[in-house]
Structures are given as C-alpha cells and as structure tokens.
Amino acid sequence: MTTPPARFDAREASKWFFRHGHTGWLGLRFTDQGDNWVELELPWREDLLGDRSRPVLASGPIISLMDMASGMAIWQASGSFNPVATLDLRVDYQRPARERASVRGRVECYRRTRSAAFVRGIAYDDDPDDPVAHVAGVFMTIGADPREANPALQGSSDE
Amino acid sequence: MSDAPNPLELPAYARSLGITVHGEDAGLPVLTVDFGPMVEGRPQHFHGGATAGLLETAGYAALRTALLAAGRDPQLKPINITVQYLAAGKSKSSFALGRITRLGRRNANVTVEAWQDDRSRPIATAVMNILMV
Numbered sequence: 001m002t003t004p005p006a007r008f009d010a011r012e013a014s015k016w017f018f019r020h021g022h023t024g025w026l027g028l029r030f031t032d033q034g035d036n037w038v039e040l041e042l043p044w045r046e047d048l049l050g051d052r053s054r055p056v057l058a059s060g061p062i063i064s065l066m067d068m069a070s071g072m073a074i075w076q077a078s079g080s081f082n083p084v085a086t087l088d089l090r091v092d093y094q095r096p097a098r099e100r101a102s103v104r105g106r107v108e109c110y111r112r113t114r115s116a117a118f119v120r121g122i123a124y125d126d127d128p129d130d131p132v133a134h135v136a137g138v139f140m141t142i143g144a145d146p147r148e149a150n151p152a153l154q155g156s157s158d159e
Numbered sequence: 160m161s162d163a164p165n166p167l168e169l170p171a172y173a174r175s176l177g178i179t180v181h182g183e184d185a186g187l188p189v190l191t192v193d194f195g196p197m198v199e200g201r202p203q204h205f206h207g208g209a210t211a212g213l214l215e216t217a218g219y220a221a222l223r224t225a226l227l228a229a230g231r232d233p234q235l236k237p238i239n240i241t242v243q244y245l246a247a248g249k250s251k252s253s254f255a256l257g258r259i260t261r262l263g264r265r266n267a268n269v270t271v272e273a274w275q276d277d278r279s280r281p282i283a284t285a286v287m288n289i290l291m292v
Contacts, residue, residue, distance in 0.1 A: 021199040022206035049171040058172035059237050060215050064208020086207040090241040 008075040010038045023068050026061055036077035037108035037121075040069045044102045055099045059133075062103055062123050063091055066135045069107040070119040074139055077109035077117070082141055084117060089137040091123075097132050101125040107135065115141055167224075173216040176209065180220075184256055187224055190217045194250045205248025205282075210273060213255045214285040215240060218269040221257030222289055229262070233291035238266065246282045251275055253282065266290050 014030035017023060026048070032039040042057065042065040050058025067086055075081050097103050106128065107121030117139045122131035167180050167188055176198065181191035192198060192213050200206030219235060226232065255273040271285040 021196060022209045023200075025197045026208075047171050047175040051170065052168075053234070058170055058212075059240070060172050060176070060212030061208070063211040063215070063240070063242070064206065067206070067208045067211070083201065085247070086242075086244045088241065088243050089207070089211070090239065092239045093237045096236070 007079045008081045009033075010072045010076050013072065013075070013081070014040075017068075017072075022064060026064055028065060028068060031104060032106075033076055034108075036073060036110070037106060038069050038072040038076050039104055039106040040065055040072070042103045042105065044100050054096070056097045057101075057103055059091070059093065062097075062105070062133060063089065065103065065105040066091065066107060066121060066123060066133070067137075069105040069121060070109075070135070070137050070139065073107045073109040073119055073121070074112070074117040077112060084139040085142055087116075087138045087140050090135065092134045094131055094133055097125045103132060105135075117141065167220065169216060169220065172212070176212055178213060178216050181254060186228065187256060187258065188217070188220045189254055189256045190220060191252055191254045193252050199250075203250040205253060207242075207244060210244070210248050210253065210283050211240070211242045211285070213253055214242060214257075214271045214273050214283060215287065217255035217273070218257040218271045218285060218287045219289070221259060221271070222262075222267050222269050225259045225262060226291070231291075236290040236292060238288040238290050240285055240287045242283060242285045244283050246280070248273075248282050249275060254278070257287075260286075264291075 010033040018028045027043050029041045031041045105123045109119050111118040119137045121135045123133040124131040178192045181189045198209035257271040260268040267289045269287045272281045273283045274281045
C-alpha cells in the first residue's frame with residue numbers, strides 16, 4: 001500500500017495562508033471550493049475604505065482578494081502548490097459594493113498550459129448573479145522551464 | 160462650509176497599508192510604501208494585491224491632483240483597472256506615479272508605473288479608466 005500524494009486543498013491551505021502577510025492583514029477567509037475554483041471572503045473593515053464619502057470597501061483590497069483566489073484556483077485545478085506569478089490581472093467594476101458589506105471572490109482556473117494558467121471570476125457581496133466586479137487574469141508558473149525568461153525572477157538574476 | 164479636499168489626502172485603505180506621499184514629479188504625486196508584513200506575499204516579496212493597491216492609489220492621486228488644478232472636484236468611480244506585473248517586488252520600498260493619458264469630461268484614462276531602486280525598470284504598470292460624476 002502506498003500513501004497517495006497530498007493533493008492541494010484550498011480549505012486546508014487557507015489555515016496557514018491567511019495567518020500572516022498581506023492576506024492575513026486583510027483578514028481573508030476561505031468560504032468554498034470546487035475542482036478548479038476557489039471562493040474567498042474579504043470581511044468588511046472600517047479601515048479599508050476607499051472613498052471619503054461612503055462606507056464601501058476600496059477596490060485595492062478587492063484586487064488582492066481576486067489575486068489570491070486566482071492563485072489558489074490554479075493550485076486547486078493542478079492539485080499541487082507550485083508557485084505562480086501574476087502576469088496580468090484585469091478587474092472590471094460593475095457597481096460599488098454595498099455599504100458595510102463583506103465581498104466574496106470566486107475564481108476559476110479554466111485553462112492551464114505548461115507555462116501559463118488562465119483564470120476568470122467574479123467578486124460579489126450578496127448575489128453571485130449581481131457581481132461587484134468581473135476579473136480575468138493570466139499567471140505564469142515559476143521555474144517551469146529554466147531556459148525561458150521568467151518574469152517572476154527578473155531582477156534577481158542580474159544583481 | 161465644507162473643506163476643500165486635499166488631493167494628497169489618501170483614502171483609509173491606503174493609509175492603513177502604509178502608503179504615503181514621497182514627493183512630486185511635474186506636479187503629480189509620487190507615492191511610496193515600505194516593505195513589511197502588511198504587503199508581503201510569498202516570503203520577502205510584495206503580494207501582487209499590495210502592488211496593485213499602490214498603483215491604484217497613485218492613479219487616483221494623480222487624477223485628483225490634475226482635476227483640482229483644472230478647478231474640478233468630481234466624484235471618482237472606478238470603471239476598470241488592468242495591472243501588468245513585470246518583475247517581482249522585493250523586500251524594499253516601492254514607489255508609484257500616475258500619469259493622465261487623457262482627461263475627458265466624463266472619463267479619464269490614467270497610466271501608472273511602480274518601481275523600486277531603478278525608476279527606468281518598473282516592477283508593475285497599470286491602466287485605469289475612471290468615471291467622473
């Protein structure tokens with residue numbers, strides 16, 4: 001009998017991902033997952049406001065939420081925790097988040113190649129059919145092929 | 160009587176993250192954030208979300224500054240932002256400066272660059288479309 005290799009599990013990984021660093025500071029929480037998608041929650045917080053006139057979450061933390069959910073969706077889809085670097089992330093804001101509302105980010109990894117992973121998702125506060133934002137992104141696997149230029153390692157090789 | 164808004168008064172989110180005004184370039188604000196646990200992603204590197212937050216804050220600060228110079232003070236609403244990550248953000252201060260590519264009546268197109276040691280080698284750029292109402 002052999003022990004099957006541990007498959008990446010977003011729920012388990014969240015237990016230590018969100019203890020420290022930027023995502024810990026934001027207070028991100030795991031909420032749900034599927035074969036190729038992950039959903040996280042950015043809790044409402046008074047000191048994350050982006051607008052002096054209204055109590056709604058700034059868009060910056062929403063990008064962080066979606067970036068993190070994207071990476072975890074890629075690991076969820078591939079089953080392994082291999083480092084990835086964001087190449088390009090686009091956020092289309094559909095409407096402001098509701099006042100004093102937490103925002104959830106649900107991202108799926110819909111395509112993976114040897115060196116790239118493509119994601120799309122939504123941020124929503126109440127109803128997934130009425131999202132706050134749509135997101136699309138491209139990530140690069142780090143160290144997949146040492147012969148290729150690797151944007152994530154740029155700057156370290158020439159110092 | 161309402162106070163005239165200060166273009167360099169950063170939103171609560173930006174202040175919480177530790178973003179401050181470093182100086183100015185051709186009348187537009189250069190923002191900075193030090194490296195620390197609040198911006199850390201993988202060990203000793205900026206989280207992509209924190210870099211995006213710096214870019215976005217610099218974009219709004221540039222637009223607000225340009226609008227006030229033109230005697231305008233509209234409410235700003237984000238339409239979209241596209242962030243390009245060019246190099247890993249390392250464990251040192253990052254800087255960002257926005258430039259107004261087009262300032263229209265209803266919307267503005269703003270380009271932002273972020274860098275660390277060498278301004279000619281940006282670590283990330285962003286393009287933002289912002290609605291003004």
